[in-house]
Amino acid sequence: MGTDITLRVFGSRGSTPVHGSDFTRYGGATSCIAVNIGGESVILDAGSGLTGAAKWVPKSGEFSILISHPHIDHIIGLTSFAPLHNPDNSVRIFAAEHGGLGAQEQVERLMSAPLWPLGTEVFSDSTQFCDIDSDGTFQIGAVRVDTIEGNHPGGCTVYKLTHGEHSIVYCTDFEHDKHHSERLASFAADCELLIYDAQFSDAEYETKQGWGHSTREEAVRLARRCGVRKLLLFHHSPSRTDDALDAAEALTRLDFPDSSFAKREEVVLL
Ligand SMILES: [Zn+2]
Ligand SMILES: [Zn+2]
Numbered sequence: 001m002g003t004d005i006t007l008r009v010f011g012s013r014g015s016t017p018v019h020g021s022d023f024t025r026y027g028g029a030t031s032c033i034a035v036n037i038g039g040e041s042v043i044l045d046a047g048s049g050l051t052g053a054a055k056w057v058p059k060s061g062e063f064s065i066l067i068s069h070p071h072i073d074h075i076i077g078l079t080s081f082a083p084l085h086n087p088d089n090s091v092r093i094f095a096a097e098h099g100g101l102g103a104q105e106q107v108e109r110l111m112s113a114p115l116w117p118l119g120t121e122v123f124s125d126s127t128q129f130c131d132i133d134s135d136g137t138f139q140i141g142a143v144r145v146d147t148i149e150g151n152h153p154g155g156c157t158v159y160k161l162t163h164g165e166h167s168i169v170y171c172t173d174f175e176h177d178k179h180h181s182e183r184l185a186s187f188a189a190d191c192e193l194l195i196y197d198a199q200f201s202d203a204e205y206e207t208k209q210g211w212g213h214s215t216r217e218e219a220v221r222l223a224r225r226c227g228v229r230k231l232l233l234f235h236h237s238p239s240r241t242d243d244a245l246d247a248a249e250a251l252t253r254l255d256f257p258d259s260s261f262a263k264r265e266e267v268v269l270l
Helices: 072-080 103-110 178-187 216-226 242-255
Strands: 006-011 032-037 040-044 061-066 089-096 128-132 137-140 143-149 157-163 166-171 193-197 230-234 259-261 267-269
Touching (some): 032 166, 072 103, 089 103, 143 178, 178 216, 216 242, 216 259, 230 242, 242 259
Parallel strands (some): 040 061, 089 128, 166 193, 193 230, 230 259
Antiparallel strands (some): 006 267, 032 040, 137 143, 143 157, 157 166
């Protein structure tokens, strides 16, 4: 049975944007996924893909942006996102504390000299920054949002959006280990969709431990353990070309058929 949840991918690249003919199908923009759920418009992370989401958000009215953590590939899109300047929009930006900084302070750190010429005062008065717990619960309209702390240098919030019986989990920038993976497995149990950091393969991870990222093989192990219906692999390494991602997707589908590597402008219906 279908749900009322629809996703559109505006950025699936990790770490830094990439550009060129090798990156057309999966796209080069960094983390940004727009979700329609329970009548709400929710954007997961504000990487460089956020600019593409300007045409997706309502021309007037409310929507929300959930920030996983303030690494630059997850917030740089806020510097140039037109709806934040539109007084007809009412935007709420949610983030947990990172590095002793609240939600607004994290964005101000980026939007300040010498990194950027304009501060957050250029956003319309209807923009709100909302501080949340990294292990907590809050509501966006009829949508329940649960959070847990992931495993990533400087911290990273894992989000679960639930409406009615249906949940999706957004887990980017997550390095698997026994404790955090067990916690994530129970947090994501039986969700419709798990979006998961698959920056590396298991073989590549051998020399990348401590970098704060996971693997496509670990994504499959976790998805099976959780009983999720669909797996969306995310935060692609900047070195992965379209052909390399096609090959990784084909291998992953041998072990978990309802899986895909997130593609530029891909629409996911649940
Ligand atoms: Zn990242
Ligand atoms: Zn990060």
